[in-house]
Amino acid sequence: MRAPQPVRRVLVAAAAGVACFASAAEDIDWGPYEVDGRRSGYTYAAAETRAIQDDDFENGGLLWVEKGAELWETAHGADGASCQGCHGDAAESMRGVGARYPVYAAEREKLINLEQRINQCRTERMGAEAWRWESEPLLAMTTYLRHQSRGMAVSPVIDGPAAPFFEQGKAFYTKRRGQLDLACIHCHEMNSGNMLRAQRLSQGMSNGFPTYRLKWQGVGSLHRRIRGCNEDVRAETYAPGSDEYVNVELYLAWRARGLPVETPAVRN
Amino acid sequence: MDKPRVKVPKKVKAGEPFEVKVLISHKMESGQRVDEATGNKIPRMIINRFEARLDGEMVFSATLYPAVSANPYLAFYVVAEQSGELEFKWLDDSGDSATAKAKVAVS
Incomplete structure (x- = not known):
């Protein structure tokens, strides 16, 4: 998908006379990247960074997509099973999955996110070892x-059995923490759009993850x-895959509801 | 090195410049980072050279340095008078290399 280019409307008011001051008030239509005031991190990224994301060739995240496609077809584990063996064409069977995760998993009596579901499949159905968190294959x-x-629009389910976990995620998001005594909301709701030193604070939307981050070089x-x-x-940080982070992942998905899944997005 | 990605227009006009894009997956370890566990420097391991040839003739080359980010992406312009084949080559500090080819169809 080549993302639609945001339309830039620049109003330039030039004062006629001795000096010519141009005061530019920018009113940008972000298209699908803004829904009811909820703005994707795309809209806070520099134009150069957005250009990388818009070009599937230039977007380094697509390298991971290609690796994932290879893994999808490869047999893993003792049973010689591949993802494709059960799930067929990912373009069909997996379409929409990423837009609704994390979901409530009855067998675990809690939420499960995409990484955990992949590893659950590997250990319980394929006879393979779980991939380590943040490892290249995962x-x-x-x-x-x-x-x-x-x-596709991010559209998590937050009611029914997921509701208490959603509430825990929300509590995590709004709770002050650390020596700086800041909650997520202090940066990403009260100060989004403002500068934090050299960085512009975004609304902290999760719709582009996993993300190709220039700082991470991957x-x-x-x-x-x-x-x-x-x-x-x-x-204090929690472990990746901890209940705390999976719960807040659901809350973040709800915050980003309606925004398009951008994976892999490119951010600084 | 991983398989590189190369993009050349399907059809080009004789004598008119066309854009070629190449990207390869490489960690581009700068040699300036320190392994926090051991305190030792992580040795430099970068792609230091890229060359593009059209039917054997060099049309573009670049020497890369440690400031270049991981997964280096290059875009450049080439002019062709007749149909031929572009050949690309990446070389890294270990002496490892990767190559790719792309047809150029002049109309």
């Missing part, structure tokens, strides 16, 4: 799966990003 497979939903998971945020406020 990132590649997660990116590949979520990529199948690119362009693709990283949402949980890695949340950990980074927790470290930035000098708080």
Whole structure:
């Protein structure tokens, strides 16, 4: 998908006379990247960064998608099974999956996210070992799966059995933490759009993960990003895949509801 | 090295420049980072050279340095008078290389 280019409307008011001051008020139509005031991180990224994401050739995240596609077809584990063996064409069977995860898993009596579902399949059905968190194959497979939903609206289910976990995620998001005593909302709701030192604060939307981050020189998971945020406020971090992070992942998906899945997005 | 990605227009006009895009997966370890566990420097391992040839004739080359990011992406323009084949080659510090080919169809 080549993303539609945002239309830039620049109003230039030039004062006639001795000096000519141009005051530019920017009113940008972000197209699908803004839904009811909820703005994708895309809209906070620099034009150069957006250009990389818009070009599937230039977007380094697609390298992980390609690796994931290979893994999808490859037989793993003792049973000689591949993902494709059961699920067939990922473009069909996995379309929409990335848009609704994480979901409530009755057998676990809690939420399960995409990485955990992949590893559940590997250990319980394929006779393979679980992939380590943030390992190349797990990132590649997660990116590949979520990529199948690119362009679809993020649409998590937050009611029914998922409701208490959603509430826990919301509590995590709004709770002050760390030596800086900041909650997620202080940056990403009260100050989104403002500068934090040299960086513009986004609304903290999760619709582009796993994301190709220029700082990381590669693709990283949402949980890695949340950990980074927790470290930035000098708080105790939780393990990737911990209940805390999976619950907040659901809350983040709800915050980003209606925004398109951008995986793999490109951010600084 | 991993399989590179190459993009050349399907049809080009004789004597008119066309854009070629190449991207390869490589960690581009700068040699300036330190392994936090051991305190030792992580040795430099970058792609230091890229060459593009059209029917054997060099049409573009680049020497890369440690400031280039991981997964280097290059875009450049080439002019062809007749149909031929572009050949690309990447070389890294270990002496490892990767190659790719692409047909150029002049109309």
